[in-house]
Amino acid sequence: MATFALIHGGGGSAWEWHLVAEELRGRGHEVVAVDLPIEDESAGLWDYAGAVVDAVGERRELVVVAHSWGGFVGPLVCARLPADLLVLVTAMIPVPGEPPNDWWENTGFGHQDISDPIPVFLHDVPRELAEEAIGRGRPHVGRALREPWPLEAWPDVPTRFLLCRDDRFFTPEFMRGVVRDRLGVTPDEIDSGHAPMLARPKELVDYLTGRS
Template sequence: MATFALIHGGGGSAWDWHLLEAELRGRGHDVVAVDLPVEDESASLLDYADSVAAAVGERRDLVVVAHSWGGFVGPLVCARIPAELLVLVTAMIPAPGEPPSDWWGNTGFGHKDMDDPIGLFLHDVPKELAEELLTKGRNHADKALAEPWPLDKWPDVPTRFLLCRDDRFFTPDFMREVVRDRLGITPDEIDGSHSPMLARPAELADRLEGYLTGRS
């Protein structure tokens, strides 16, 4: 069995993973879901990675799973502690020295109307669950958004990218191009919105387990 370290996106929390965590634990895996210190004005990207590494502790057979903005943190964790696999779930892919705030312009990400967050990010998530998620949002301090990504190359860890076909935020055509450009791989694909951990936790767990067994 594996240990899954689950890294949430910008403004999110460990709660975002609670359905997937239950799925994975029910299949015999260990799970570590961490609240990144996103509200801490003094916390750097490396501090974010350290918070995950500290929570993982001495656990081994580690699979790091990073969602959305968490793509800036997942590789840093893999550079700090041994990991068997890094899975990016509809995530941002950093380049060496790139501040997260520059990613949008550097990748050609277009403007999105943010007035309807449920329609943009959560359109296939059960209504009550989507509304609860919105109450748990956290402000993101500027330091980790503005500082350069600290690695000079991608960590030496097998990496998979899972794209969401119905994602209205990181749309499929856009992300396929970013993944090819920045990782040089073809992304895997799953149905659903930007939040598969809440909309399709069992299917996402199947995919993650498939990576371990070679079925995906």
Template sequence: MATFALIHGGGGTSWTWRPLETCLRGRGHRTVAVDLPLDDPDAGLIDHADHVVADVLKNVGHLDGLVVVGHSWGGFVAPVVCHRTRAELLVLLAGMVPTPGEAPADWWEATGFGMVDIDDPIAQFMHDVPADLAAEALRHGRDHAEKALVEPWPLDRWPDVPTRYLLCRDDRWFPPEFVRPMVRERLGVEPDEIGGSHSVMLSRPEELADRLIGYL
């Protein structure tokens, strides 16, 4: 049995992971989905990571055997969590891949990210999510305080933990043609692929659970 620490992206909440948690728990695994302190103006990246660690300790009682999953902006937090725990695996799900000293706000230009001009957030992030579920996801959205966006990523190197990257082939926010070279350059690995939008945990939770368990 593994413990999956699930870290949402910018503007998100732990609610995003509920369908995936149901699938993982149904297969006999533990999950800890964390609400990052996004709207706390005093919380930096280390504070976000410590929040995850505290939640895991509160719910599980130890830090052994963790599978840390970071989605989107959560890619800036997940490696810091691995550095502060005894994680066995790090999975970036359509995640941002930071480099030492890089602030999240600088990542976009540094990676050559080209903004996709889609006004409708559902069409951009959740085009394959059932309409009622997508509407509920928007209601759970949150603002993001500035500190964790502008302070440098605190690690001086990538954590010494096996790392997998899972891109979403139908992602309109981080399209595959952008993600593949970014991951090769920054992680030195070939990304794995799954069908679905940027919100694949809502649109294909069963398939995503199978992929995550397959990494164990």
């Protein structure tokens, strides 16, 4: 069975993966999910990746799954560990030398009003779960947002991208273009908003384990 390293997005936490983790463990897989040091002003991108690498330890048959802002971290983990697969879930795709804060302008993302995050990020998540997710949010600060993405090229690991057709933040039309331009692949797609790990955990696990 595989080991799944689950990487959360900006302002998030490992808790966001708890439904997926439970489903994966129920199917006999190992799961590693950690809180990235997003509140640490001094932490850089390699520190984020190091938190995941340390948690994985000697486990192998590794599948790295990165959500949203975690797209900056997943490839760094794959550069340090022998991974069988990298899965980007409605994730930001970096290019060498690009600071995360520059990604928005570089991709032509534009402006969105996220003053009320539930309709944007969690509209298809059960209300109680969505409110808990917002309550567990953490400030995302520091060096990792500003420093250049450190790899010179994408790691040599099979990579899949899962696009969420109902995503109101990274809309399908926008993300199809980003995936084409930056990865050169056709994304897989799922009926979900920006947080499929909370909205459709079983369907997400079916995808991750090759059943969809």
